[in-house]
Amino acid sequence: MAVTDEAIEKIKSMIVSGALRPGDRLPKESELAADLGLSRNSLREAVRALSLIRILDVRQGDGTYVTSLDPQLLLEALSFVVDFHRDDTVLEFLAVRRILEPAATAMAASRISEQQLDALTAQLDRLGDTPSVEDLVACDLEFHRGIVHGSGNSVLCSLLDGLSGPTTRARIWRGLTQEDAVARTLREHRAILAALRDRDAEAARSWATVHIASVEQWLRSTL
Amino acid sequence: MAVTDEAIEKIKSMIVSGALRPGDRLPKESELAADLGLSRNSLREAVRALSLIRILDVRQGDGTYVTSLDPQLLLEALSFVVDFHRDDTVLEFLAVRRILEPAATAMAASRISEQQLDALTAQLDRLGDTPSVEDLVACDLEFHRGIVHGSGNSVLCSLLDGLSGPTTRARIWRGLTQEDAVARTLREHRAILAALRDRDAEAARSWATVHIASVEQWLRSTL
DNA sequence: GCGTTCAAGACCTCCGACGTATCAGGTCAT
DNA sequence: ATGACCTGATACGTCGGAGGTCTTGAACGC
The missing domain is CATH 1.20.120.530 (GntR ligand-binding domain-like)
Structure with missing residues (x-):
C-alpha cells in the first residue's frame, strides 16, 4: 500500500479510536509527516483527500482540524x-x-x-x-x-x-x-x-x- | 480558491460534461498539470482526493483513469x-x-x-x-x-x-x-x-x- | 511460437525553497 | 486604560527538480 494511503488510514484510525476528537487540531504538517514516517508532500495528499470528504478542515495560516463529524x-x-x-x-x-x-x-x-x-x-x-x-x-x-x-x-x-x-x-x-x-x-x-x-x-x-x-x-x- | 480545489473542480467538470468518459485515461500528470496551470505536486493532491472517492483510478506505472462511475x-x-x-x-x-x-x-x-x-x-x-x-x-x-x-x-x-x-x-x-x-x-x-x-x-x-x-x-x- | 529480458513511460516519494494567510503580542495614539 | 495598528512567528500553499518503483510492450534468444 502506498504511504499516502497508509497515512489516510492512520489518520482515520486516530479519529475513529478517539485519539483525535471532533474539533481537535492536528500536529502541524511537518511534525505529523515525521510522526507518520513520510514526506510532507505525501502527507498533504492524504490530508487533502480527507478534507474533500469533510473529515478534516484545513485553514491556511492556522492549522488543520478535525471537523464536527456531524452526519x-x-x-x-x-x-x-x-x-x-x-x-x-x-x-x-x-x-x-x-x-x-x-x-x-x-x-x-x-x-x-x-x-x-x-x-x-x-x-x-x-x-x-x-x-x-x-x-x-x-x-x-x-x-x-x-x-x-x-x-x-x-x-x-x-x-x-x-x-x-x-x-x-x-x-x-x-x-x-x-x-x-x-x-x-x-x-x-x-x-x-x-x-x-x-x-x-x-x-x-x-x-x-x-x-x-x-x-x-x-x-x-x-x- | 486554492489551485488544488480549482483542479478538483476542473477535473470534475471535465467528467460531468462528458469530455472525460468512464474508462478514459487522463493525460499524464506533468501534461495535465501544465494544462490546468499548476504544479505536479498540487495536481497530485487533487487526483488523490478524487481517487479516494472512487472517481479516478490511479495505476502506478500505467496511468490515471476515470472509473466506471457506477453508483x-x-x-x-x-x-x-x-x-x-x-x-x-x-x-x-x-x-x-x-x-x-x-x-x-x-x-x-x-x-x-x-x-x-x-x-x-x-x-x-x-x-x-x-x-x-x-x-x-x-x-x-x-x-x-x-x-x-x-x-x-x-x-x-x-x-x-x-x-x-x-x-x-x-x-x-x-x-x-x-x-x-x-x-x-x-x-x-x-x-x-x-x-x-x-x-x-x-x-x-x-x-x-x-x-x-x-x-x-x-x-x-x-x- | 514462447518465454525472457530490457528499456521506455508513468506514477511514487522525497527534498528544499519561497509565497501567503492567520494569529498573538507589542506599540502608539487617543 | 483602551483601542487601533503594526510586526513577527507560525502554519498552510505552491512550486521545481531529483531519484525510485511499477507496468507495459517490444525486442531478443531459445
Missing part, C-alpha cells in the same frame, strides 16, 4: 459524488427518494414543531401563486428540507439532501416544459403542509408519495 | 465516511435502514429471479442451525445484500450496503449477549425468503420490518 457534514460529500451520475441513473435515485421522502414526511407529522410549521407556511406564502420556475424549484428543495428536518433524523435529512440534488435539473426542465407543473406543485405542497398540521401521518405520507410519483412518472415518460 | 462504486465511498460516525448516531442510521430495507424487500418480491432465490436458500442451508456469531453476521449481511440486489435498484443496493456497515458491530455484540438472537435471526431469514418465494410483497415487507425492528429495539434498550 450532516459528512453526507454533504454525498452530493459531490452524486453529481457524477449521468441522467440514466436519475430514475434509480428518484426511486430511493420515493421510499425515503414519504417515510420522512410521515415521521415529521408527529415530531415537527409548530414553529417549524409556521416557517414552512410563511415560506410558501412568500413565494406567491405564480413564481418563476427557478424560484419554485429552489423553494421546493427548501420546503422538503424543512419537512425532513422536522423528522428529527439528521442522517435521513442529509441523505435526502444529497439525493435531491441530481433531480433538481430534471425538475427545472419539467417546470419549463409541463404547463401545469407549477400549479400542481404548489397545490401538493399546501396539501402536505395541511396534513402535517393535522398530525395526520398517513395523509402526509400519501401526499408526499403522490408528489414524488408525479415527477417520476413524468420523467419516465420523457426519457 | 455501486461511488457509493462505496459512503462506507468510508460512515465509519467515522460514533455509536450515538447508530440509531439514526438504523432508522433509515428500517425505512429502506422493507421497501427494498417488497420490491424484490416481484423482481427477484428464481435463480437468486435458490442461491439465497442454498446460502441459508450452508450455514446450518448453530452457526458461530461471526458467521451468522457475515451471512446476514450477504443475505440482505442478495435480496436488495434482487430489487433491481443499484443505488438502493449500494446505499443499504453503506448503511449496514456501522450496525455490523452492534449485531455481533447482540449475538454475543442475547441468547435467542441467533435462532430468531435464522427464523426471520427463512420467513423473508418464504414470502419472496410466494411473491408476497406485503409479507416480505413486514418480515423485513420485524427483522430490523428487533435489532433496533434491542439496541435502544441497551444504549
Whole structure:
C-alpha cells in the first residue's frame, strides 16, 4: 500500500479510536509527516483527500482540524459524488427518494414543531401563486428540507439532501416544459403542509408519495 | 480558491460534461498539470482526493483513469465516511435502514429471479442451525445484500450496503449477549425468503420490518 | 511460437525553497 | 486604560527538480 494511503488510514484510525476528537487540531504538517514516517508532500495528499470528504478542515495560516463529524457534514460529500451520475441513473435515485421522502414526511407529522410549521407556511406564502420556475424549484428543495428536518433524523435529512440534488435539473426542465407543473406543485405542497398540521401521518405520507410519483412518472415518460 | 480545489473542480467538470468518459485515461500528470496551470505536486493532491472517492483510478506505472462511475462504486465511498460516525448516531442510521430495507424487500418480491432465490436458500442451508456469531453476521449481511440486489435498484443496493456497515458491530455484540438472537435471526431469514418465494410483497415487507425492528429495539434498550 | 529480458513511460516519494494567510503580542495614539 | 495598528512567528500553499518503483510492450534468444 502506498504511504499516502497508509497515512489516510492512520489518520482515520486516530479519529475513529478517539485519539483525535471532533474539533481537535492536528500536529502541524511537518511534525505529523515525521510522526507518520513520510514526506510532507505525501502527507498533504492524504490530508487533502480527507478534507474533500469533510473529515478534516484545513485553514491556511492556522492549522488543520478535525471537523464536527456531524452526519450532516459528512453526507454533504454525498452530493459531490452524486453529481457524477449521468441522467440514466436519475430514475434509480428518484426511486430511493420515493421510499425515503414519504417515510420522512410521515415521521415529521408527529415530531415537527409548530414553529417549524409556521416557517414552512410563511415560506410558501412568500413565494406567491405564480413564481418563476427557478424560484419554485429552489423553494421546493427548501420546503422538503424543512419537512425532513422536522423528522428529527439528521442522517435521513442529509441523505435526502444529497439525493435531491441530481433531480433538481430534471425538475427545472419539467417546470419549463409541463404547463401545469407549477400549479400542481404548489397545490401538493399546501396539501402536505395541511396534513402535517393535522398530525395526520398517513395523509402526509400519501401526499408526499403522490408528489414524488408525479415527477417520476413524468420523467419516465420523457426519457 | 486554492489551485488544488480549482483542479478538483476542473477535473470534475471535465467528467460531468462528458469530455472525460468512464474508462478514459487522463493525460499524464506533468501534461495535465501544465494544462490546468499548476504544479505536479498540487495536481497530485487533487487526483488523490478524487481517487479516494472512487472517481479516478490511479495505476502506478500505467496511468490515471476515470472509473466506471457506477453508483455501486461511488457509493462505496459512503462506507468510508460512515465509519467515522460514533455509536450515538447508530440509531439514526438504523432508522433509515428500517425505512429502506422493507421497501427494498417488497420490491424484490416481484423482481427477484428464481435463480437468486435458490442461491439465497442454498446460502441459508450452508450455514446450518448453530452457526458461530461471526458467521451468522457475515451471512446476514450477504443475505440482505442478495435480496436488495434482487430489487433491481443499484443505488438502493449500494446505499443499504453503506448503511449496514456501522450496525455490523452492534449485531455481533447482540449475538454475543442475547441468547435467542441467533435462532430468531435464522427464523426471520427463512420467513423473508418464504414470502419472496410466494411473491408476497406485503409479507416480505413486514418480515423485513420485524427483522430490523428487533435489532433496533434491542439496541435502544441497551444504549 | 514462447518465454525472457530490457528499456521506455508513468506514477511514487522525497527534498528544499519561497509565497501567503492567520494569529498573538507589542506599540502608539487617543 | 483602551483601542487601533503594526510586526513577527507560525502554519498552510505552491512550486521545481531529483531519484525510485511499477507496468507495459517490444525486442531478443531459445
